[in-house]
Amino acid sequence: MQRRLFLGSMLGAAASGTPLARAIAAAAATPISGDLPATRLGGGETVLSRAAVREFRASLRGPLLLPGEDGYDRARQVWNGMIDRRPALIARCSGPADVVSSVEFARSNDLLVAVRSGGHSTSGQSVCDGGLMIDLSAMRGVRVDPRAKRAWVAGGSLLGDLDRESQFFGLATTAGTVSHTGAAGLTLGGGFGRLGRRLGLACDNLASIDVATADGKVLRASSNENRDLFWGMRGGGGNFGIATAFEYRLHDIGTTVLGGPIIYPFSKVREVLDFYVEFAQTIPDELNVDCAIVAPPGGKPAVILEVCYAGDPAVGEKLIQPIRSFSKPLVDQVKLMPYLKLQSGGDEANGPGRNYYIKSGFVHDVDPALFDTMVNGFTPDPGRATVMLLQQLGGAIRQVRPDATAFPHRNAQFDLLVLGGWDDRTQNDYHRTWIRSFWSEMEPYTRGYYFNTQIGDSQAQVRANFGDNYSRLVKLKDRYDPGNLFRLNANVLPSSSASSASSG
Ligand SMILES: Cc1cc2nc3c(=O)[nH]c(=O)nc-3n(C[C@H](O)[C@H](O)[C@H](O)COP(=O)(O)OP(=O)(O)OC[C@H]3O[C@@H](n4cnc5c(N)ncnc54)[C@H](O)[C@@H]3O)c2cc1C
Structure with a gap:
């Protein structure tokens, strides 16, 4: 419950804008001539002198964008159109030296920092209101x-x-x-x-x-x-x-894979899910099959099994034969295709700028009751693309020990996601509410979740989700970022903040 309230208020703030964000927006209406209001690392307001900002700008090879300047509005946009935040400054870094200058400027001015690369954080962790956005998106190569x-x-x-x-x-x-x-x-x-x-x-x-x-x-x-x-x-x-x-x-892997979707009518959803979960357990690691239940806005819902086999096509054809024969699909588009084509086939459907909301969790053992919940609760909406995805895991992911890297969720069979995407901003609350409510029915069948799709809404949740790796992560945080400069993420609190948080 607390988790939902937190997320709701966070997204609400993003949509309406904090007082500081409104001050920055107002400042954007006039050329920047004076000192710059900004957000401190720990919250609260600070003011950056014009001279300090000018000096920072001169230290960078890439542009430093301030509110109202050309490119500022474009640079603050991220993949999820629902995120509408206004950094005080955006450093469009041209290389590691610019990144270091930005880190030093943020640290010496006690500024809130957001770090952006691809900008696909669904909860918008790569952009902040009032702080410094360290933007690496021009550093491609x-x-x-x-x-x-x-x-x-x-x-x-x-x-x-x-x-x-x-x-x-x-x-x-x-x-x-x-x-x-x-x-x-x-x-x-x-x-x-x-x-x-x-x-x-x-x-x-x-x-x-x-x-x-x-x-x-x-x-x-x-x-x-x-x-x-x-x-x-x-x-x-x-x-x-x-x-x-x-x-x-x-x-x-070569440049060609056996891949693509096999699409079934929604009326067969239960049959497909039952087949899928059995089949997924029998296939070799070279074969990946994801299962999606999708309803485009205003369109007919369908169930999709998406195949990728990177190996000998003749072997792949044999392996996927059961998918082709267990039930009659609407469309079978599995064929030999360039791997690059498969990898970009979903780009348009998942394009930037739309309003998105996602909930997810790891499925370890499939309880048939989960499928009942998924099927009964799936509700298409004319204004929303609605997607439920079982992304297959296992294989080599499971061969690595949970403590061999900081990523502990090695034994999950699937990552289960519910995703909505819509254009009409006035419907944000309505769609979010539906996704949260639907997810609350499925969440009990999951254990742990993927930090890349949701960062966690409380410190206790973050700690629990890192599992036994958390204490080692705290030691690392103490060593490399004791002031918690890098906090817009699934945040590991340094011991100093953790003890003041627990005593406060
Ligand atoms: C359309 C879509 C498809 C996806 N598909 C998959 C998928 O198939 N598999 C999967 O595993 N995940 C998938 N994801 C989730 C994806 O892994 C996360 O959204 C990821 O954070 C995106 O990285 P980014 O660089 O684009 O994000 P950003 O928004 O730029 O950053 C995300 C987080 O990483 C931090 N960060 C960014 N760059 C750096 C950096 N250089 N150094 C340190 N920290 C940094 C940011 O501060 C922020 O906390 C998908 C997401 C979307 C939106």
Whole structure:
């Protein structure tokens, strides 16, 4: 209950704007000539002098955008159109040196900090009201060494950048299912994708990360250097610093996969779900099958099994034969196709700017009553795209121990999501209320949740969701970010804040 209230008030504030956000919006109506109101790290207001802002701007190679300036409104937009926040300053970093200057400016002025790469945080953690938005989205670039099977990826790159350059050499690593998602946020929180059962999470495929820390250093974290930081950055999100570059291990998968959707009418939903859950347990790690129940706005609902087999097509055809024969589909679009095409096939349907709301949780053992709840509660709406997704996990994800990286949810079978997307902002409350209420019926069948789709609404929840890894994460936080500069995330509290929070 508390969790829902918190989220509701957070999103409400985003929609209506805090007093400070309104002051910043008002300031935008006139050219910036005076001092700049801003939000302190711990909340409350501060004022930045014009001279300090000018000096900061001069220290950057990329542009520093203030309210009212060209590009400011575009730069503060993130994927979820429901998020409408106004940072006091947006540093559009051109490289790690700009990131460090921004970190130092924020620290010395005690500013709230948001870190943005792909901007796909559904709850809008990458943009803040009144603080400094450290924006890496201009830092895109991928270099692949096909012999070493490595990709070096700049911190603001999108998954499509990584896939495209890797596929040029017939290589790939696990990346998410929508190509305009940021590599940074996805990888730091874990990273599921169509190749995950075969190759592990995106974070399992990291060889090293360059991290700009709160004290203004850039550290290399890998299994040889700063090993504790490397452990924490793989699943611990942006808690310990800003990732300015990633080094991924790549794998030979070729450029073609057997993939695509098989679509069934909604009348067969229960039959499909029952088949799916049995089938999913029998298939090898090379095959990934996700199951979605979808209802486009005003359209007919349907059930989709989406296949991706990266291996010998003849073997793949045999493996998916049961899907083709258990029931007659409406459409069967599974065929040999470029992996890149499969990876970008959902880009438009999940495009930026619409209002979105998501709830999710991990399913470990499927209780048939969950399917009853899913089927009975699924309610299409003419004004909303309604999606319920079972993203298949297991395989190589499960082969890694829960304490080997900061990502603990290794044994889940599926990530279950309910997602709504709509255009009419006046209906935000209505759609959110439906999703929350529907989710409250399904949540009891889940255990733990994915920080990349919801950060958690209380400290107790964050702690519980990191499980046994939490105490080690607190030690890391104490070491790398004792002032909790990086807090807009699934926040691990440093011991100093945790003890003052518990004594307060
Ligand atoms: C359409 C869509 C599809 C998705 N599909 C998948 C999927 O298939 N698999 C999956 O696992 N997840 C998926 N996700 C969830 C996705 O992993 C998260 O939304 C992720 O946070 C996106 O990363 P980003 O860089 O775009 O986000 P941002 O909004 O830029 O950042 C998200 C969080 O990461 C932090 N952060 C961002 N960049 C850095 C950095 N360089 N260093 C340190 N911290 C940083 C931010 O501060 C914020 O807390 C999807 C999300 C969307 C919206």
